Amino acid sequence: xxxxxxxxxxxxxxxxxxxxxxxxxxxxxxxxxxxxxxxxxxxxxxxxxxxxxxxxxxxxxxxxxxxxxxxxxxxxxxxxxxxxxxxxxxxxxxxxxxxxxxxxxxxxxxxxxxxxxxxxxxxxxxxxxxxxxxxxxxxxxxxxxxxxxxxxxxxxxxxxxxxxxxxxxxxxxxxxxxxxxxxxxxxxxxxxxxxxxxxxxxxxxxxxxxxxxxxxxxxxxxxxxxxxxxxxxxxxxxxxxxxxxxxxxxxxxxxxxxxxxxxxxxxxxxxxxxxxxxxxxxxxxxxxxxxxxxxxxxxxxxxxxxxxxxxxxxx
Amino acid sequence: xxxxxxxxxxxxxxxxxxxxxxxxxxxxxxxxxxxxxxxxxxxxxxxxxxxxxxxxxxxxxxxxxxxxxxxxxxxxxxxxxxxxxxxxxxxxxxxxxxxxxxxxxxxxxxxxxxxxxxxxxxxxxxxxxxxxxxxxxxxxxxxxxxxxxxxxxxxxxxxxxxxxxxxxxxxxxxxxxxxxxxxxxxxxxxxxxxxxxxxxxxxxxxxxxxxxxxxxxxxxxxxxxxxxxxxxxxxxxxxxxxxxxxxxxxxxxxxxxxxxxxxxxxxxxxxxxxxxxxxxxxxxxxxxxxxxxxxxxxxxxxxxxxxxxxxxxxxxxxxxxxxxxxxxxxxxxxxxxxxxxxxxxxxxxxxxxxxxxxxxxxxxxxxxxxxxxxxxxxxxxxxxxxxxxxxxxxxxxxxxxxxxxxxxxxxxxxxxxxxxxxxxxxxxxxxxxxxxxxxxxxxxxxxxxxxxxxxxxxxxxxxxxxxxxxxxxxxxxx
Numbered sequence: 051x052x053x054x055x056x057x058x059x060x061x062x063x064x065x066x067x068x069x070x071x072x073x074x075x076x077x078x079x080x081x082x083x084x085x086x087x088x089x090x091x092x093x094x095x096x097x098x099x100x101x102x103x104x105x106x107x108x109x110x111x112x113x114x115x116x117x118x119x120x121x122x123x124x125x126x127x128x129x130x131x132x133x134x135x136x137x138x139x140x141x142x143x144x145x146x147x148x149x150x151x152x153x154x155x156x157x158x159x160x161x162x163x164x165x166x167x168x169x170x171x172x173x174x175x176x177x178x179x180x181x182x183x184x185x186x187x188x189x190x191x192x193x194x195x196x197x198x199x200x201x202x203x204x205x206x207x208x209x210x211x212x213x214x215x216x217x218x219x220x221x222x223x224x225x226x227x228x229x230x231x232x233x234x235x236x237x238x239x240x241x242x243x244x245x246x247x248x249x250x251x252x253x254x255x256x257x258x259x260x261x262x263x264x265x266x267x268x269x270x271x272x273x274x275x276x277x278x279x280x281x282x283x284x285x286x287x288x289x290x291x292x293x294x295x296x297x298x299x300x301x302x303x304x305x306x307x308x309x310x311x312x313x314x315x316x317x318x319x320x321x322x323x324x325x326x327x328x329x330x331x332x333x334x335x336x337x338x339x340x341x342x343x344x345x346x347x348x349x350x351x352x353x354x355x356x357x358x359x360x361x362x363x364x365x
Numbered sequence: 366x367x368x369x370x371x372x373x374x375x376x377x378x379x380x381x382x383x384x385x386x387x388x389x390x391x392x393x394x395x396x397x398x399x400x401x402x403x404x405x406x407x408x409x410x411x412x413x414x415x416x417x418x419x420x421x422x423x424x425x426x427x428x429x430x431x432x433x434x435x436x437x438x439x440x441x442x443x444x445x446x447x448x449x450x451x452x453x454x455x456x457x458x459x460x461x462x463x464x465x466x467x468x469x470x471x472x473x474x475x476x477x478x479x480x481x482x483x484x485x486x487x488x489x490x491x492x493x494x495x496x497x498x499x500x501x502x503x504x505x506x507x508x509x510x511x512x513x514x515x516x517x518x519x520x521x522x523x524x525x526x527x528x529x530x531x532x533x534x535x536x537x538x539x540x541x542x543x544x545x546x547x548x549x550x551x552x553x554x555x556x557x558x559x560x561x562x563x564x565x566x567x568x569x570x571x572x573x574x575x576x577x578x579x580x581x582x583x584x585x586x587x588x589x590x591x592x593x594x595x596x597x598x599x600x601x602x603x604x605x606x607x608x609x610x611x612x613x614x615x616x617x618x619x620x621x622x623x624x625x626x627x628x629x630x631x632x633x634x635x636x637x638x639x640x641x642x643x644x645x646x647x648x649x650x651x652x653x654x655x656x657x658x659x660x661x662x663x664x665x666x667x668x669x670x671x672x673x674x675x676x677x678x679x680x681x682x683x684x685x686x687x688x689x690x691x692x693x694x695x696x697x698x699x700x701x702x703x704x705x706x707x708x709x710x711x712x713x714x715x716x717x718x719x720x721x722x723x724x725x726x727x728x729x730x731x732x733x734x735x736x737x738x739x740x741x742x743x744x745x746x747x748x749x750x751x752x753x754x755x756x757x758x759x760x761x762x763x764x765x766x767x768x769x770x771x772x773x774x775x776x777x778x779x780x781x782x783x784x785x786x787x788x789x790x791x792x793x794x795x796x797x798x799x800x801x802x803x804x805x806x807x808x809x810x811x812x813x814x815x816x817x818x819x820x821x822x823x824x825x826x827x828x829x830x831x832x833x834x835x836x837x838x839x840x841x842x843x
Binding site for chain 2: 090091092093094095096097102103104105110118126127128130131161174176177178179180181182183184185205206207208260262263264265267270271274277278280282283284285286287288297298299300302320321322323324325326327329330338340
């Protein structure tokens, strides 16, 4: 899930490709403490969302593990009265993100991992609650794990939060899984994970890796030629999403998605217009790899070494 | 003429191509268009499948086979070409110009909405536990004890289930010399649970009842019992079972256990009226200890129990009335069915009702009246009836507004029907107790026609009218 930020456009070159980068106000890495080497956190599932319980002040609630969000995001329903650092009409693209504001949270913890001070966005997350019928306090974004590696065992529903050694690696004794099927570096831009991929050996693409996206998404214009070779599974019309009267949905399946040095087959994707999402992520984005991608295996994201690993592979 | 021939040849080639392609795929994207091919020779299920994939809704889809394409036209498809049996429809791809929201989840949530509440099993008519080793049982105090044997080396064991919002940070179990225990107060019903050992989910391996957790595992299922069938005597019988309307009279399913001079079986039974009989070595008998019996169409005598809450209907005054009845949605509004008795100065009738929301009226000597002692009303089909909730799980309250003529409450629980529920005035507030569905409930008050958020509730979320909706979360175990 992309969150929202106030930003200025900028262009940078990454791996030969030019990318629009939007900068926002720098935010120091959150200061954490906790007596553990590897924290084992049970995951709950709601649809294809990964839910982790966390405590804010004395309240415990559900948070979506969301690598598409740059930092902590709180649901306005429950945190509307938090102190405001600065108001901003963030996004504001279609008016569906009204009244997001920044706040500072003291006393946030995920089991034994505590944060002294955290910047957070407060915004309306009612769509998640209503879509999944689960009470959602917020989203856990990438910045919260900036000093760690996280491993998600999607099959056993466990999140491992690893403390790292001085080289930025998970200490050998703490590694839960070995011999990754896939190992690749990623770019962390505005705290969003970007994986370089290629489809059909012809189209290089930058994918945001978003554990909050329940469906892979791809920008139709950038994959128009690919779409003609894809198997179109279905098309339909979606009404009443945000302020949009109706959206055309095109669901497709394709083979030969290369990420790192591994090929993924039978990928399901929704073809859409990602302009606005690019703004939300702070980058132009060719596609978003979500549940259909990460459900293939146990994966580790090392935010210090900026490495993505996937163990096992399920078609 | 030449040009026409070229066009015909081109069309033929195109259609041959289409037919060949139709064998592989009947929905493709090409040149900013979606292309749909329909073979009129396809079977109805195949056609239905193709139309569903093409986003064509409607029950009269088979009309397509008869040459009526209105359902396709309504979904934005245009007929482009036609061969004898194969039709080609097209539709422009508009995703370029769609105003897509900035958050992926706004799309992905809407594509597939969650049905029901995963992890919260739907209620059932009855339930009997099945353990290979009993790990969950009721203590004499009435609380339910969950037990995980062994795991002496575990650092932390938690109990998580539908009774504690599937907590992963609370629900700590206590270590004993033989395992881990946790005591929980449960209402009768069905519950799903798992243990969490050192952060790892595990279902109860001693419990044979489970349901798929929707991913790669199972949730264990436990029924908190509320009823015990007892049959005195029959000590020489070798097998006694109970069966009834709740289990479709399956005589082989629920055996009674022999005690000193009686047989018994406990189970969970859903509220409502239950007919039952015992089966003693193949012979059906009604319950000799239960005086309430009903004869069925086949001449069998069944015993009857009514499970639920007692709701007392009371009408003061009407000293001279000859006959007072109560009728409501609980008895399909039958007028001469439930009689009130004259006790002291009032007419009363205690009824056992299934928890829920009911409209009702009294019938005094044939004249229908609302309950003069109740200011909560339910409007059904234009008719205003008195309203009562049996075993309500929430009370809506609105303080003040003394001069308001009517205050109504509406929300997701009644599909925002703004006329249905009229709140009653009690002291200095408007109130209405209701039985609400579990999970998230959105609602608003309507004071003399003006919609408003609940000023006594801090929780609200934005709505499409930019006026917000109040929120409550209804917990099943409260």
